[in-house]
Amino acid sequence: MKLALATPTPEVEIHIPVALLSGTFSERLQKAARLGYDGVELMVVRPGQLDARAIHTQISESGLAVVAIASGAIYLVDKLTLLASDVEVSRQATVRLHALIDFAAALEAPLVTIGSFRGRLAWAGGQPARKRLIEILQMAAEKGAERGVRLVLEPLNRYESDLLNNADEGLALIAEVGHSHLGLLLDTYHVNIEEASLTEPFRQGIAAGKLWHVHLGDSNRLPPGEGHLDFPSIIATLREMDYQGYLSAELLARPDPDTAAEATIAYMRQVVPGT
Numbered sequence: 470m471k472l473a474l475a476t477p478t479p480e481v482e483i484h485i486p487v488a489l490l491s492g493t494f495s496e497r498l499q500k501a502a503r504l505g506y507d508g509v510e511l512m513v514v515r516p517g518q519l520d521a522r523a524i525h526t527q528i529s530e531s532g533l534a535v536v537a538i539a540s541g542a543i544y545l546v547d548k549l550t551l552l553a554s555d556v557e558v559s560r561q562a563t564v565r566l567h568a569l570i571d572f573a574a575a576l577e578a579p580l581v582t583i584g585s586f587r588g589r590l591a592w593a594g595g596q597p598a599r600k601r602l603i604e605i606l607q608m609a610a611e612k613g614a615e616r617g618v619r620l621v622l623e624p625l626n627r628y629e630s631d632l633l634n635n636a637d638e639g640l641a642l643i644a645e646v647g648h649s650h651l652g653l654l655l656d657t658y659h660v661n662i663e664e665a666s667l668t669e670p671f672r673q674g675i676a677a678g679k680l681w682h683v684h685l686g687d688s689n690r691l692p693p694g695e696g697h698l699d700f701p702s703i704i705a706t707l708r709e710m711d712y713q714g715y716l717s718a719e720l721l722a723r724p725d726p727d728t729a730a731e732a733t734i735a736y737m738r739q740v741v742p743g744t
């Protein structure tokens with residue numbers, strides 16, 4: 470099973486609490502490769518400010534794969550969400566999502582994630598906004614299909630989202646959108662808060678052919694092994710179900726971003742034979 474970690478692209482200047490590794494972008498790539506990670510999940514905010522070709526070359530030279538383009542930092546930095554109270558903000562967020570898909574295609578990244586970037590129903594006028602999200606996702610998935618990029622929706626815990634808190638809800642919305650290029654991302658930290666079982670949601674997502682990405686974080690959002698989640702059971706389920714995606718560390722950079730990245734891979738090597 471392949472391991473990745475989440476780290477920002479060079480234009481992101483503010484601190485992202487769940488981003489790993491310190492130093493320049495190039496130093497972070499070198500560190501990830503040296504630690505033994507297989508890939509990086511890039512937290513992108515303004516793709517228009519990035520030279521995709523140069524980044525593609527830099528990453529290829531590091532020997533890493535770009536496993537996903539993450540949208541969460543867009544909300545943190547630019548306060549754009551797909552479901553915003555201001556229709557203009559929502560429009561700008563949709564344009565940004567399309568730019569992320571183009572950026573992913575340029576980097577040959579297979580996935581674009583949609584977690585906190587989707588916004589909240591409460592901000593966008595309640596239940597009717599769900600229909601708006603479905604339309605936005607249909608159009609974005611269609612663009613993804615043209616570019617060879619898939620989108621993954623991430624259920625978030627109830628304190629961070631009022632729309633999609635668990636795998637059931639995620640899979641239901643994905644079925645409503647009904648597009649081959651929209652799937653599911655499960656984050657072990659959110660699964661622990663919202664689900665009745667720590668393993669069934671993974672089984673369910675894979676059985677539906679929709680679980681394409683996994684975020685790693687322990688019960689306290691620290692590196693795996695530093696909380697009380699049963700990672701061996703999660704990994705056994707993923708193996709049994711022949712999960713083909715990445716496990717991508719997106720967790721609190723404590724005590725510092727390098728130590729958290731080292732602790733994650735050291736622990737995962739113990740519980741995932743062959744990493």
Ligand code: LER
Pocket residue numbers: 540541542583584585586623625629656684719
């Ligand atoms: C936020 O808690 C999270 O898990 C991110 O992946 C969502 O954007």
Ligand code: MN
Pocket residue numbers: 584623656684719
């Ligand atoms: Mn996550």
